[in-house]
Amino acid sequence: MSFSASALRVARAGRLLIDGLDIALSPGAGLALRGPNGVGKSTLLRALCGLLPCEGQVELEGAALGTDAYLDRIAYAGHRDAIKAALSVGENLAFWAAMTGGDARAALERFDLEALAERPAGLCSAGQKRRLGLARLALAPRALWLLDEPTVSLDAEHTARFAALLREHLAGGGMAIIATHIDLGLELGELRLEAPQRRVETDPFLDEAWT
Numbered sequence: 001m002s003f004s005a006s007a008l009r010v011a012r013a014g015r016l017l018i019d020g021l022d023i024a025l026s027p028g029a030g031l032a033l034r035g036p037n038g039v040g041k042s043t044l045l046r047a048l049c050g051l052l053p054c055e056g057q058v059e060l061e062g063a064a065l066g067t068d069a070y071l072d073r074i075a076y077a078g079h080r081d082a083i084k085a086a087l088s089v090g091e092n093l094a095f096w097a098a099m100t101g102g103d104a105r106a107a108l109e110r111f112d113l114e115a116l117a118e119r120p121a122g123l124c125s126a127g128q129k130r131r132l133g134l135a136r137l138a139l140a141p142r143a144l145w146l147l148d149e150p151t152v153s154l155d156a157e158h159t160a161r162f163a164a165l166l167r168e169h170l171a172g173g174g175m176a177i178i179a180t181h182i183d184l185g186l187e188l189g190e191l192r193l194e195a196p197q198r199r200v201e202t203d204p205f206l207d208e209a210w211t
């Protein structure tokens with residue numbers, strides 16, 4: 001297995017959301033994360049990035065969660081698009097390309113952003129910002145994509161562009177865990193969260209700090 005999480009436990013604000021969850025992915029496998037609002041999909045993705053504390057063992061291509069080697073192998077796209085509002089669309093991609101490597105121009109084209117390259121990212125529409133955020137995925141290969149509702153705000157054409165990029169990622173041996181409420185037209189496994197949400201002791205300081 002290239003990615004495995006075992007006996008995962010994640011609590012938030014005194015509620016145990018993920019309790020004893022196991023996930024195993026081989027190269028080329030994608031998993032759609034499903035479940036009702038508030039069940040813990042974003043929480044799980046953030047925990048798998050190291051943005052929230054969790055218990056359990058998580059390993060990606062031999063690298064343990066929390067190590068630089070693990071971080072170098074993941075790409076995370078959350079609800080916020082992680083764009084720099086004062087930089088232009090092109091400058092945002094050039095900035096990321098300087099960090100991760102890859103061809104900023106090709107990533108722009110991938111999400112049909114060439115005509116917007118000079119526009120300050122902060123002035124882009126919600127869908128344009130989402131396209132810019134997702135264009136980061138086209139820059140440099142990462143073994144595991146952790147994506148939180150990536151198609152929100154995208155129109156049909158750009159949803160299809162995203163699905164094509166994801167298909168290529170998986171065909172190349174990449175893996176993905178994607179919280180999504182829509183059918184992307186791809187062969188994905190399904191993980192349905194139905195958390196018991198029982199109360200547990202959590203540290204109020206950590207609850208505040210790890211948002």
Ligand SMILES: Nc1ncnc2c1ncn2[C@@H]1O[C@H](COP(=O)(O)OP(=O)(O)OP(=O)(O)O)[C@@H](O)[C@H]1O
Nearest residue numbers: 012013017036037038039040041042043044210211
């Ligand atoms: N910063 C936070 N502090 C405390 N509790 C939080 C915080 N963020 C979310 N929660 C709670 O954790 C639970 C899980 O939230 P999460 O965002 O993971 O759900 P989700 O399954 O992604 O929902 P949705 O489908 O609405 O995006 C919810 O009950 C939510 O109220």
